[in-house]
Amino acid sequence: MNETDKQMILSKAQQWFLDTIAENHIVNTRKLVDPGEFNINPFLATYLANFLTGNSSPESIAKALVYPRVLGSSITTSFGTNVQKFTSEVLSSFGSTTPGIDIEFTDQVDGHKKYCQLKAGPNTINKDDVESIHGHFGAIQRLSRTNNLRIPSDDLIVGVLYGEHSDLSGHYLRLENDYDHPVIVGNDFWHCLTGDDTFYHDLIAAIVQVAEKADGKRVIEDTIQALAATDRIIQLSALSQR
Known part of the structure; x- marks a missing residue:
């Protein structure tokens, strides 16, 4: 894979994260x-307001x-459920027609x-997924044998977008240990895909740039102030200080 191809993946990943993850995160x-x-x-x-800030003012309750x-965990869930969209939008050049x-x-x-x-992270499959993937x-x-081809088990892999092999759940390990299907995780996966052993870190840096542009700090602060100004939160704060 040449440098142009790698930069294209990084650019598409940024756009996918902005459109699919960041914008929904801001709306929510x-x-x-x-x-x-x-x-x-x-x-x-x-209690949590006091634990967090030392008082139960409306702003502290809003923060809690x-x-x-x-x-x-909701944004982690959102990332996981959008892996297929990531595949079609970011890795479209590698798309497969094989069921x-x-x-x-x-x-x-x-x-x-x-x-x-492809799977999102090291804890994103369950027991039933193991049998489905192996199936x-x-x-x-x-099918390959019918067509006089040979595809060994170690070329049928699960790629995990982030994490470390040591983080893998027992379900992933079953795929490796019981069925001989490699699970390639995080940096190792992106290295295999691109040939660049620093690409994973470049991808993380590209996503960080999206966060910087999103200005989430201001959105959170504005949300806390607006919530703290509502009657219900003001009343709750007053009750806690009797």
């Missing part, structure tokens, strides 16, 4: 000016409500053609 953050967006537990809200929602395969590429490390299912890979091997 701005919704939090309404107390109705929260299932407020008055005991925990005031907003921070977990904005910085919590059950997301991308096909020539491994830039070992030179073998790889048939790859797809088995069907491909049977």
Whole structure:
């Protein structure tokens, strides 16, 4: 893969992250000016406000409500559920027409053609996914034999976009240990795809640039101030100070 191709992936990844992740994140953050967006537990809200800031002022309560929602697991879930969109928009040049395969590429490390299912992170498959993935890979091997081709198990891989091999869940490890399908993770995956052992870090840096442009700090601060000014949060603060 040449430098132009790598820069194209980085540019597409930035645009995908901006359009699919960052913009939705900002929209969902701005919704939090309404107390109705929260299932407020008055005991925990005031406790967490004090735990966070040392007081239960309206602003502190708003922070205790907003921070977990904005910085919590929902954006991780959003990233995971949009992997297919990432595949079609960012890695479209590697797209596969083989059922059950997301991308096909020539491994830039070992030179073998790889048939790859893409997953977001090291904890994003469950028990049923293991059998499904192995089933797809088995069907491909049977079809290849019918066509007088040989595709070994270690060329049928799962590519994980981020993380370390040591972070893999037991479900991923079953694919490797029980079914001999390699799970290539994070830096190793991007190295195999691009031939550049620093590409993963370049990709992270490209996404950071999106965050800088999004100005999330201002959005969060404005949301907290608006939420803190609502009657419900003001009343909750007053009750906690009796």
